[in-house]
Structures are given as structure tokens and as C-alpha cells.
Amino acid sequence: MASTMHDVAKLAGVSIKTVSNVINDYQYLKPETRQKVLDAIERLGYRPNLSARGLRSGRTGVISLIIPTITNAYFAELADEVMRAADAKGLSVIIEQSNGDRDRELSLLTGPRTSMIDGILYSVLGLREEEAHLLANIDTPIVLLGDRIFNGPTDHVAMQNSASTRAATAYLLSLGRKRVVAFGAHSGEVIGSAGLRLDGYREALAEARVAFDPSLVIEVYEWFRSDGARAMRALLDSGVAFDGIVAFNDLIGLGAMRVMQEAGIRIPEDVAVVGFDDIDETRYSLPSLTTINPGKDEIARVAVQFLQERIAQGAHAIAPREYLAAFSLVERESTAVAS
Amino acid sequence: MASTMHDVAKLAGVSIKTVSNVINDYQYLKPETRQKVLDAIERLGYRPNLSARGLRSGRTGVISLIIPTITNAYFAELADEVMRAADAKGLSVIIEQSNGDRDRELSLLTGPRTSMIDGILYSVLGLREEEAHLLANIDTPIVLLGDRIFNGPTDHVAMQNSASTRAATAYLLSLGRKRVVAFGAHSGEVIGSAGLRLDGYREALAEARVAFDPSLVIEVYEWFRSDGARAMRALLDSGVAFDGIVAFNDLIGLGAMRVMQEAGIRIPEDVAVVGFDDIDETRYSLPSLTTINPGKDEIARVAVQFLQERIAQGAHAIAPREYLAAFSLVERESTAVAS
DNA sequence: AAGGCACATTACAACGTTGGAGAGATTTCG
DNA sequence: CGAAATCTCTCCAACGTTGTAATGTGCCTT
Numbered sequence A, B: 001m002a003s004t005m006h007d008v009a010k011l012a013g014v015s016i017k018t019v020s021n022v023i024n025d026y027q028y029l030k031p032e033t034r035q036k037v038l039d040a041i042e043r044l045g046y047r048p049n050l051s052a053r054g055l056r057s058g059r060t061g062v063i064s065l066i067i068p069t070i071t072n073a074y075f076a077e078l079a080d081e082v083m084r085a086a087d088a089k090g091l092s093v094i095i096e097q098s099n100g101d102r103d104r105e106l107s108l109l110t111g112p113r114t115s116m117i118d119g120i121l122y123s124v125l126g127l128r129e130e131e132a133h134l135l136a137n138i139d140t141p142i143v144l145l146g147d148r149i150f151n152g153p154t155d156h157v158a159m160q161n162s163a164s165t166r167a168a169t170a171y172l173l174s175l176g177r178k179r180v181v182a183f184g185a186h187s188g189e190v191i192g193s194a195g196l197r198l199d200g201y202r203e204a205l206a207e208a209r210v211a212f213d214p215s216l217v218i219e220v221y222e223w224f225r226s227d228g229a230r231a232m233r234a235l236l237d238s239g240v241a242f243d244g245i246v247a248f249n250d251l252i253g254l255g256a257m258r259v260m261q262e263a264g265i266r267i268p269e270d271v272a273v274v275g276f277d278d279i280d281e282t283r284y285s286l287p288s289l290t291t292i293n294p295g296k297d298e299i300a301r302v303a304v305q306f307l308q309e310r311i312a313q314g315a316h317a318i319a320p321r322e323y324l325a326a327f328s329l330v331e332r333e334s335t336a337v338a339s
Numbered sequence C: 001a002a003g004g005c006a007c008a009t010t011a012c013a014a015c016g017t018t019g020g021a022g023a024g025a026t027t028t029c030g
Numbered sequence D: 001c002g003a004a005a006t007c008t009c010t011c012c013a014a015c016g017t018t019g020t021a022a023t024g025t026g027c028c029t030t
Helices: A005-012 A016-023 A031-044 A050-057 A073-088 A102-110 A112-116 A129-137 A161-174 A192-207 A225-238 A250-262 A296-313 B005-012 B016-023 B031-044 B050-057 B073-088 B102-110 B112-116 B129-137 B161-174 B192-207 B225-238 B250-262 B296-313
Strands: A062-067 A092-097 A119-123 A142-145 A156-158 A180-185 A217-219 A244-247 A272-276 A290-293 A322-324 A328-330 B062-067 B092-097 B119-123 B142-145 B156-158 B180-185 B217-219 B244-247 B272-276 B290-293 B322-324 B328-330
Touching: A005 A016, A005 A031, A016 A031, A050 B050, A050 B112, A062 A073, A062 A102, A062 A112, A062 A296, A073 A092, A073 A119, A073 A250, A073 A296, A073 B073, A073 B092, A092 B073, A092 B092, A102 A112, A102 A119, A112 B050, A119 A296, A142 A296, A156 A296, A161 A180, A161 A192, A161 A244, A161 A272, A161 A290, A161 A328, A180 A192, A180 A225, A180 A250, A217 A225, A225 A250, A244 A250, A250 A272, B005 B016, B005 B031, B016 B031, B062 B073, B062 B102, B062 B112, B062 B296, B073 B092, B073 B119, B073 B250, B073 B296, B102 B112, B102 B119, B119 B296, B142 B296, B156 B296, B161 B180, B161 B192, B161 B244, B161 B272, B161 B290, B161 B328, B180 B192, B180 B225, B180 B250, B217 B225, B225 B250, B244 B250, B250 B272
Parallel strands: A062 A092, A062 A119, A119 A142, A142 A156, A156 A322, A180 A217, A180 A244, A244 A272, A272 A290, B062 B092, B062 B119, B119 B142, B142 B156, B156 B322, B180 B217, B180 B244, B244 B272, B272 B290
Antiparallel strands: A290 A328, B290 B328
């Protein structure tokens, strides 16, 4: 069926190893020989068998990306950036959905499929920080993403959760908002996106000498639209007054906006809203949503780069690195100053 | 490093082939032997090397999914369904983004990476129907998705574009709407999502004996939110009157809604809107968007099933099949009858 | 008691590639 | 001008698995 190196070698009149050398850009090759081989490859439509290469060399050119779910726009956009960055380096990406389930995450990190994978970009959700040592025993190169595990046994690329949420909060305060809601907290969480973002919120308050009011911290456990909508309904029912919202992701912010608008609350006049993630949709919601751009593209680029270095040098050959991407506040209508 | 079958065989005191037999559920095995091997596997943490298996058996357990872009919610949700369906059958999925570029699609179908893939789910966008014969020469099993190529040389799983758009249009007419816009046409396109949906629109008009008005057919070439917004701005500027919209996908429908609302048009009172795709977001937009659920889950399930059969029996061993998934109209606020 | 059959396991080769080592050929340079 | 260095290519083995075929067992039949 498909032609092999043997066929190419025979047609070009060289040894099979020379064909291999041409393909792998070995430096000592007569241009003439190289051309003969190239012609034969072209003529036969030869394509290397990656399984064989993988078996022999131990490299498959495939990395996997473990994320909670691709249907969340943030992760879809992250996956997009990762695939672009990987493609630029000739790597393929297998996406694995974990649903944030700890056991599933672990089995994806160690399961049979890892044998056809050079490395893993692991967006941590289920695994706890105190379990991070489990990663030290895995001999597949791993780069961690997300906000659950810092200073683990391998590279970690993340966004600046505290600093950016602090900037978002400070921005609302600077607009004269007095009662800003932290929308999306997970009670008791210290680390993790929710915990870190809440830190940033509190820092901004402290800096502005605004008293912290626990009734303005709203729990939203899952971060989908419907969860934001539900939490906002409860908040409105509770009668707590507020004039600004820092939503810990765009989706719950959008869900909350929707409920507020149904209740006749004007945005931004009555309540100004800032989201987090800068997903595409925030540009087209009504009103468009001011949000934090956390630097997905940079995260993807750096993570793939780190992973590639780790693949080249060995899973544990490089001391763990921490990298925080640059963020920016994208101002849109949901916080527009009245004109 | 990682243990191999040899290690397992040695520990269990059997031949390497017996280990292989255990793993592949060979029928003639003493329960006792099987258990010994299983114990050894457990103890060594043995995991089969998929590259070696792929090389020897010709199967890797990986399929690829070619889609235009994962950042489009429809494709993200489709990919999600495909990964679930594949996972249930022990298959991994490599996602490849084509951006709808014909040449890139072709190179993904034939490139080197196909050697590590058992089959391809190909969501056609760039390739033209008259080029479908090109697929006949590819020896990787392929199942086609989408609305560009019908009756091609291999299986095709699609949604009922005409019938469902016809139902959506008929529904708006049944609500008493007189001037329904077909929003998202591609002029000159006969086949393809836009062409087929326009057919359905015209059929519904004919059936209801409503005259076709070309000024109500609006071109929207790309189908992202911003394109819908732009097209709606142009439509409003043109002064053409309308009281209903059948948007050819949800995103342009949402973009259009947003522009209408800015212009003070009430939905559904002034204009009723139906979308297409039933992406998650339509549940949470303001107003929530009535839409066509095209049966993504069924499409994914059937497509994976077809592909698996084709992998088992040979790329061209099965006569091409056409499968159309069931659709449904999901009624939400954007067409709610005033109460 | 010998042949037949189902069961249980094994030996060996092969999948297509690359790493390592080395054999010729050619060039460089003291 | 000869030895060393550089270049070009080839041979062989090995990666870890599975397909094929063969070799044993034991039990049932006649």
C-alpha cells in the first residue's frame, strides 16, 4: 500500500539510511544525492510512518492538552492558541477533557495513551496542590497551566490572577463605585482562580481604604452562564445593595448581566460590570463587557515552548519554572463612564 | 524506564505472547494464567506502547477531527460530542483546524500525520463538491461532515438544513410575521449550509403562499457575531422593513439582535428572531434565542460509529452512506408570543 | 488405545524507522 | 607526499508489539 523508505531507497538507488538522513536533514549529504531522494519521495508520494518513528526514536510529535471542557469558551480559545503554537513547531495536539475530575486527570496523566505522547499541557482543576508531588513520579514531560498548583515539581504557566483582579477592582473604585461585588468566590479556597482573584479584590479595597464587606462576596461554584444567572437572582432577592461587579469570569458576568437587565437594572448606569477572560463574546454582548485579557496567547506560546524544551532535555532535567503572562484591562460599555 | 511486555512476561513466568494475549482478551487463557499476568502488570505499572502496537497492527486508536476552527461554539460543542463518542469506544481524538482553507484541508487529509491516525472525521468547508473525487484516492477511512459535499465517495453525516430552516421560517409565518428576513445567505451558493438553508426558507414561503422578496435575503459571508452585527447595521441603514429573522446561525443572530436593540427595536415584539445551532449561549442571551437544534450529539455519535466501521472493514469496503440527523425547534423568548 | 478435537501456551518473524559504528572517498595541511 | 581530518554513505541492530504457525496438554470418542 503506502510506500516505505525501502521503496524510496530502491528508486533513488541509495541505502535506506540515506533516505532517513535526507528526511532528518543530516548535514553531510551531497546536494545531488539529496535531490535524487527528494525526487523519489515526491514520485512515490512517500510519507514517513510516525508509529515506526515513534517506536524507534521515542518521539511521536504529539502532545496532549488536558482541559476541563472544550465547550467553555476560555478553554476553546486557549486550545486554539495552543494548537497554533504547536503547529508552528510541527506538533500535533490531542485534547482530553477531564471535567475537572481528579481521578480522570490522573489517569490521563498516566494512562496508556501517554505512550504515544511526547508531553502534556495539563490545565489543573481536580488535583489539589498538596498532591502535586504525585507529578514528580511521572516521566512524561508536563507543563502545568491554571491556578491550582504553584511551585510544583515542573514548569507552570499562569495568568496574574491577583494583580489583574486587583486592577479591575481598583478601576471600578476609581469610577466612583462604592459597593463592588466580588462575584464568583469559592469559600475557603486559598489558592485557585477564585481564591487568588478574591485576594486581588481585597488588596484593591485595602489600597483604596474601602472597608471589606463580606456580604458583597458572592459564591458561584460553577462558572457557567447559568450559575452566574442563578447567583445573581439570589443576590437580588437578598436585597444587598451594590453598584459594581467584578465577575471572576466572563460567563458568570454575562449570566449576571442578563438577570440584572431583566430586573430593570441599567448597566453601567446602576451597576458597572467587569469580567475576566476576554472571550470573544464579551465584544458582542449588550452591553459589551469590560474584561481582563489574561494573555491566553502568551500563555499558550510559553507553555508549548517550555514543554518542548522539557521534551528535548528530559522530563525532570530542567528546574521548575514559574511564568506569569502579562494581562490588560479591556474597557468596554459595561463600565463606560456616562458622557 | 517504562516496563515492557518482556518485563511482565518474566515476572509472571510466561511468554511475552501470553502477555499480549491477556491484554487483547484472547479467548483461550486459563483464568489462573490471566490473573498471574494481570498481577504482574499491576505490580510493574505496565502500559502498552501504542507506537509499537500501531506499527505492528496498523491501528493506533487515534482519529482526527478536521474542523474550521474550535473557537466557533458550534464546532467546540461538536468536538465535545465527538470526543465523548470516541472516548466511549476507546479512541483518542486529534483536532486539526483548517480555517476552511482548501489546501490546508487536503494536506491534513494526506499529510504525514495521517500515518498515525486510523481515520478522519472531516468537516468540509474549503473543498468543493466537484472535487469530491479527490477523496476517493485517499486510503485513510474518512467520514464527511457538514453541508458542502453530498453523495461523495464516502460516508456523510449531516443535519437537515433545508427541512429545519423551512420549519423555522414556517414557525415565524405561523406567528403572523409578514416580512421574514433570511439572514446569512451566500449569493450564488447552491449547496453548502447557506444555500440549503435558503432553500428551506423559500420552500416555507411557497408553502404559505407568501411572495419571495429578494430584498429580504441578506448576505453575511462570515458567520461570526461581528459579521451579523455589521450586516444588521447595513440592513437598518437600507430602510427595508421586516418583522422576523431567520438567522442562518446563532452567532450572526446574536450579533444582529444586539444591533437591533441598540437601535431601539424590541425583540420579539417588533422583530422575532430564530437562530440555528442551539449553542449554549442562546439559552442565556437577552432575550434568549429561539433556535434550531440540529442534532449535534446524534451527528457525532453516528459519525464516529460509521468511521469505526470503516476502519474495521477498510476505507473503501463499505458503500457510501448518507445520514441526516433529527432536528428540533427550540422555542425561547426571541419569538415568544406576547401574553 | 489411538485418533481427534478443543484448549493453552510459545517461538519467531515482522511492522518501518533511526542510532551507532564504521567504511570509503575526498580534502586539508604540515 | 603522507597522515589526519572531513565528508558521504552504508550496514546492522534495535525499538515493543502482534500475526502466524507450531507445540503441547488433556479429554472424549470409537
